[in-house]
Amino acid sequence: MNVCVIGTGYVGLVTGVVFASLGNDVICVDKNEAKIANLKRGIMPIYEPGLEEIVSRNVAEERLEFTTDLACAVSRSEVVFIAVGTPPKEDGSTDLSMVGAVAKEIAESIKAPILIVNKSTVPVGTGDFVRKIVEANRPDGTHFDVVSNPEFLREGSAIQDTLEPDRIIIGANNKDSAMKLVELYAPLERPMIMTDVESAELIKYASNAFLAVKITFANAMANICELAGADVADVTKGMGLDNRIGPAFLNAGIGYGGSCFPKDTRSLISTAESLGYDFKLLKSAVTTNEEQPLRFVEKIREVLGDLTGKKIGVLGLAFKGNTDDLRDSKAIEVIQSLVAQGAQVQAFDPVAMDNAKEILPDITYAKSSYDAATGADALVVVTEWNEFKQINLARVASILAGKVIFDGRNLYNPKQVRRHGLAYHGVGRGTRD
Numbered sequence: 181m182n183v184c185v186i187g188t189g190y191v192g193l194v195t196g197v198v199f200a201s202l203g204n205d206v207i208c209v210d211k212n213e214a215k216i217a218n219l220k221r222g223i224m225p226i227y228e229p230g231l232e233e234i235v236s237r238n239v240a241e242e243r244l245e246f247t248t249d250l251a252c253a254v255s256r257s258e259v260v261f262i263a264v265g266t267p268p269k270e271d272g273s274t275d276l277s278m279v280g281a282v283a284k285e286i287a288e289s290i291k292a293p294i295l296i297v298n299k300s301t302v303p304v305g306t307g308d309f310v311r312k313i314v315e316a317n318r319p320d321g322t323h324f325d326v327v328s329n330p331e332f333l334r335e336g337s338a339i340q341d342t343l344e345p346d347r348i349i350i351g352a353n354n355k356d357s358a359m360k361l362v363e364l365y366a367p368l369e370r371p372m373i374m375t376d377v378e379s380a381e382l383i384k385y386a387s388n389a390f391l392a393v394k395i396t397f398a399n400a401m402a403n404i405c406e407l408a409g410a411d412v413a414d415v416t417k418g419m420g421l422d423n424r425i426g427p428a429f430l431n432a433g434i435g436y437g438g439s440c441f442p443k444d445t446r447s448l449i450s451t452a453e454s455l456g457y458d459f460k461l462l463k464s465a466v467t468t469n470e471e472q473p474l475r476f477v478e479k480i481r482e483v484l485g486d487l488t489g490k491k492i493g494v495l496g497l498a499f500k501g502n503t504d505d506l507r508d509s510k511a512i513e514v515i516q517s518l519v520a521q522g523a524q525v526q527a528f529d530p531v532a533m534d535n536a537k538e539i540l541p542d543i544t545y546a547k548s549s550y551d552a553a554t555g556a557d558a559l560v561v562v563t564e565w566n567e568f569k570q571i572n573l574a575r576v577a578s579i580l581a582g583k584v585i586f587d588g589r590n591l592y593n594p595k596q597v598r599r600h601g602l603a604y605h606g607v608g609r610g611t612r613d
């Protein structure tokens with residue numbers, strides 16, 4: 181099938197390359213000329229495990245192309261995916277200006293019947309919004325349809341998630357349109373849910389909001405555990421073994437961040453409000469999540485005292501492991517708060533340091549985890565990279581001046597850390613030291 185993907189970011193690039201690897205002819209479009217020029221030279225715009233190899237293979241086998249020429253790409257395609265950003269506005273509602281602009285450009289480029297697929301995360305009603313724009317701007321009566329096919333990939337495992345999604349959601353108000361997407365996805369042999377456009381749009385927000393509430397529940401339990409002297413890792417393990425609950429998204433820490441959960445939760449609150457429903461449960465989760473990194477920094481301040489001039493080694497910058505994405509990263513929030521209180525931060529992240537230099541120009545960037553720990557008054561862990569989890573604690577104990585670890589991701593076993601003569605403070609791991 182001839183497929184075009186507009187927006188070559190995390191979602192667009194990964195979607196495009198996976199469809200190409202299934203044998204389709206795919207053209208990925210982006211308005212960012214530097215990004216497209218780099219992709220043509222084999223330089224990836226993001227860090228994502230396995231991405232470079234799969235892109236270069238599909239380019240070499242002539243199934244994948246990159247362009248800035250949207251009109252040409254659309255005119256060659258029967259299925260056109262919209263995968264542009266949908267950032268939050270100041271009030272939490274979703275800014276659909278990029279989706280609207282792309283819809284207009286698609287309309288002006290239609291030469292033959294096409295299926296337009298909304299893959300971006302968009303509020304309920306956006307299918308109609310796109311349909312109206314295309315109807316108003318297409319040159320003649322050429323047939324088109326708009327369907328919803330939200331994306332659930334996770335950064336850090338995006339290729340795997342796209343090749344083996346838990347489910348594929350197809351929201352279409354027309355059977356032929358739905359069948360076209362079924363045909364495209366059939367080689368993946370994964371469960372597909374067919375529904376109307378509005379329900380598909382809501383499934384994405386409902387899923388992200390539910391996961392955000394689940395993490396926040398674990399974090400709130402962690403806060404109670406701290407007060408009660410209990411260990412949240414055991415509490416959530418005990419909860420997670422209940423089949424009705426499940427263990428995923430119960431790891432307590434400094435709060436969820438990233439490009440999706442914060443904006444999608446606020447967007448759903450805003451949608452609910454516009455429909456006349458006060459989503460108190462979700463509002464409360466958002467507030468609790470905002471407080472979580474501040475509580476962590478407060479704990480550091482309580483243990484170390486005045487932070488002015490204190491040297492703090494920080495492990496992590498990205499919002500989670502296996503990505504260089506810093507959007508809404510709680511790691512950055514923690515560092516900014518430490519710096520605001522006068523601390524001197526020396527940070528290390530395996531892949532996110534180049535991106536971080538723009539946001540945090542005044543901290544020191546270490547060459548390795550051990551370099552970050554050297555001579556520091558404390559080591560603070562804020563991103564769950566595997567290499568941080570596997571760190572040599574004996575070596576850390578020998579180079580860390582302050583002999584204390586603040587583990588914002590509960591990566592370590594408190595007893596093991598203490599065995600190395602280091603004090604340990606996790607999130608919700610009791611107060612015994």
Ligand code: NAD
Pocket residue numbers: 186187188189190191192209210211212215250263264265266278281282299300301302331332333334335439440
């Ligand atoms: P991104 O910012 O990484 O990429 C979006 C791309 O769209 C950018 O490269 C931008 O230059 C391009 N673009 C914007 N306007 C354009 C135009 N008029 N023509 C051509 N290109 C244009 O965004 P992302 O993280 O890939 O997210 C895209 C959508 O997918 C969002 O709605 C997001 O919520 C959703 N989503 C993201 C993830 C994730 O993990 N990142 C997961 C699921 C869903």
